[in-house]
Amino acid sequence: MSPDSLVLGATGFVGRALVAELLRQGRTVAAAVRRSDGPLRAWLAGQGVDTGGLTVVTADITRPGLGIEGLPDVRDVYNCAARYAFGLDLAEARAANVTGALNAARWTAGRRAPRRLVHLSGYRVSARDDDGARLGAYEATKREGDAAVRALAAELGLPLTVANPSTIAGPGQYIGLASVVADLWNGRLPLAPGGPRTFVPVVELEYFARFLAALPEDPGTAGGAYWVLDEDTPELPGLLRLLAGHTGVRAPRGHVPVGLLRALPRALTGADPETLPFLSEERYPTGPAHLFAEFHGLTPPPVERVLRDWADHLVATRFGAVPAPDVPHGFHDVAGARTWMAGDRTRPAHVLLPGAPLTTDSWARVAHRLEGAFLTADLPGLGRSGAAGTSADAWLDALLAPLDRPVLTAHASACAPALRYARRHPERIGGLVLVAPPFLVRAPAVPRRAAPERLAAALGVPRDEAVETAAALLRRPGAFRRATAAVRAANRAPEASRRALAALDLPVTVVTGGSDAPPPGGNVRIVTVPGGGHCPHLTAPEAVARTLDEAAGTSARRP
Template structure:
């Protein structure tokens, strides 16, 4: 099949989403990119996109002819999309201009050679209308985008190329970790006590899915030729309200106040943490969106509700560790559970297994175990730990977490979490089918458990997560959120509470009315009672070191009971 569309910058955040949208519309697409093809194809596969109509070609927009000499037949390409750009702050002028100016003009030149060209769609930026480029004032990125916008329009007019310019604002969606994402990251990590700007500061957003659909529609409508569209959501809250919305969703403190941008510019960057290039975006400017909205209306396009979209995006940012990891599979995000903004991953209404983590871990510690289980899994960060905010009562929280479940799951606790698991089993035996206690701290030797342990002291001294992970023999990612404000002290508080409850839990163990399986690592023995399963070669964290063996134990526990629906 000969491509009818080509997307330059196809492996980028906007480009790959556009490729996916075009393929879903059964277009035959050439994806032009510089790097390995699997950067794009693996992402498309993860999105469930059929790539039978996709051709990947190597290109370099910074050189005349775009480096397409050995490319397959592109003679029938009628729609040319340029989503390629260098989006970063701190760029050198030459580096920024190579992609954002020279490269953009090269694409226009190449498009002019297409005999059946229907449209060149060029992705610019929403702040390109602020006058001529000023590299000293605006920085290399914004200035080069402004220069490139003018250069492409001039070259298209000179060559008679039918051009449509799309000017998106900050684009949000799964996998977007730059731009406004830095505000979310700083909120999450407690590093945003003051917001640059004022009550009028407007950082508009647009959903990546909507933008891709908008761009895919453009070439099929004659009236879009020669137009420039500002594609953004006018309903985006002003920055203070936006930050407050996100803070409430994440369960963190919002910024206390705003600080004028001119003052931020005068303060040392080491003090403010603000990149000077980002400050020009902190303005109250509004944009002419009526033409884009009118076209979208004619094309049957609707933006998703902006507040809902922002919350979903924030969940994705936290779930993926702001680009340092991978988001969990299935549904996930922050939910209200007994007064806690709780991180929940998996199925709340019909779980076969409910997995609660120990210290100092979070729900990510169950990832490999979950992949080997034979039914829906619910995992959550305990209140005040991991990504969850504190709750009034751990018992109330456990009850509220499981309240939506319409099944009788196997309830699994690791270490500290064996306490709330056992208490729930005693209080609500009719709602669960079995209990598995993995490395139950209340049955183990006390020396390594309370806050006076070497681990507790290291946490309070501010030892890095990497060094702590090495001491514990766990992946560094398992302690990713230990440096959030108050996180270390909450871990120590949980340690102390667990130590104080040891005798109570030991007495309670014999009163359980559901089957209980106790599992330990061979290097982490019990001092009270005997384990039902001992995992050779494992220590206190067998779910991390021997996940398949732990999963088998859980499957066996589930297989001995009938997890009927309630």
């Protein structure tokens, strides 16, 4: 079937979400990509989207005719193609944001019966900028392209609708406001940029995709422009307080005016001059978008939930450095501590605790080999979790209280709190697995300059994403000190831990790396992983996963 819609920029953040939405609605879609369609099809498959109505074409918006032949039955064209970045060369930005936009308009006008060109612009295209701010290449060319497309559409008699979104929040958005969130997370934001009424609005990605998909269906939107943003977005200081509370970091304690940021050297403030015009108190003409959304039954999700979910994604991916986990993940409150978790929070067969300085990411290779569901969490003050106002024992009590007798597995410094929990509540867990417990062999010290290669060498593991993440998180304020304290505490009083282990009346498995001293007897099973070193779950994940599944099987047979 010949496609009725063309999405330009189909592999981009907005474009692929729009392709998915159109396909879900039963539309036939031509997705324009510059190179291979593999990443787009893989992403759509991961979203569970039926691609039976998808055609993929190669295109270059900087070329007249877009490099696309055929597709005469396309009636709706969505131009999601643009260069969205700061620090662009002006010619590079204009080629996509001006020339490319005009080429898209001419191509649409050449269709047999074009119904609509939907052009994505930006919410700042009508901004006053009466403070003399100089625009960067991105914003300048977006404004130029907006005016040029409007003029050309009028000349050609082309039905045009312009969508002006604010910051689009969702998985895959790593620029703009995301850079401010990164500074907040990494302790580099003692003062909020702008003033107490600075307004940097957001709109949720899937809602925006539904909004775009509906525009050509309504004849009344031809010739219109729609500012799509959530006016309930907190003003920037409140937005930062919300995210600081959610992620367990300190919120800015004041603000610094934009004029001062502009006057001071960038080396001192760290502020990109191109972002400063976005730090505005201005409000926007959202009335037509609200009326359209209400008429078509489109309701945006609560903005505070959108911001929290987006923050979870940003932190999970290290702001775009690594892929997001393919299981539920995010921050949750546990005994007053903002706790990072990944996995099944309701009925996990396994609870996996990482030892400092590693994080939940270190369990990924094991977790995805397990037969049962799993939950992994960073202990308070370690990894991505915020510092707790309570003890690790109280935190673990709260974490495990709602669960149904999972096998509790801990690595290195996490073994001591896991062992204490097993002594207090043996009836609440199906078994205990201790991986490289420090009472058998001392945990290695955390290197002071935790570059990934130094950390990998200290732990005796290959440099991988888990090590990269741990090293990056150790650079956050106070992280090295807390990780070092956890390792030192774990290495103290090994005999007390060994006696506690021998006294337990439940199945216990100890996984060693092949050179550890033997633990005491009793109800303890020893599993040796030759060459496993201090981190057998990283060096031999298959063997460790088998051991955990066996422990879960033993748990299921217990009365």
